[in-house]
Amino acid sequence: MNLVVWIAAGLLAAVALTGGISKTFVPKEKLAAVHGGGWTENAGAGFVKTLGVLELLAAAGLILPAALGIAPVLVPVTAACWVVLMIGAMITHGRRGESGLVMLNLVYLALAAFIAWARFGPESFTG
Template identity: 75%
Template sequence: MNLALWIAAGLLAAVALAGGITKTFVPKEKLARANGGGWTATASVGFVKTLGVLEILAAVGLILPAVLGIAPALVPVTAVCWVLLMIGAMITHLRHNEAKFIVLNLFYLALAAFVAWGRLGPEPF
């Protein structure tokens, strides 16, 4: 179980880091063109950058506290925050008729819920 939780947290951290770096450092106009318009076309630059920073922080919060042994309770807290972020992402993609992303966000939500459940319940640090 512990290994499965580490794999799930690592996968989520990789996804969060990739998404965060993209949203933080790629210009909004380029993101909007790459997504065929999508939600980034209507969002402000500040909002997109803020989401990027939050995703980078999520990547850090899913791995580093447990690896360093400093406040490992932050891992399930971060996973719960990721669940909330994915709910917001699904609502945003639903409003923009981007159904393929909703399925992906649901998968990430399930992984984060698994990490939160596992680290709060059967396999705490």
């Protein structure tokens, strides 16, 4: 099961890295023009960039602590924080009537919840 959790963490980290790079480095006007980016029209540029930085930190937090053996408890903590982030994303997309994106965020939420459960519990790095 450890391998499955690593794969899940890698997939989620790739999602976080992709989203983080786009929100941090792509102007919000360009983000607003792409599918799923319409929410940025009503958000400040600083808020969008802050979310991007948080996603970049999440990408690192899902992999590096365990890979480097430095504070591996940060992996499930990061996954739990991702759950909270996805709840916000689901609310945002739900208010905009973007049910497909709500479902995608639900998949990411489930993946993060699985990682948090596994790393806090049966596949903990301390056990």
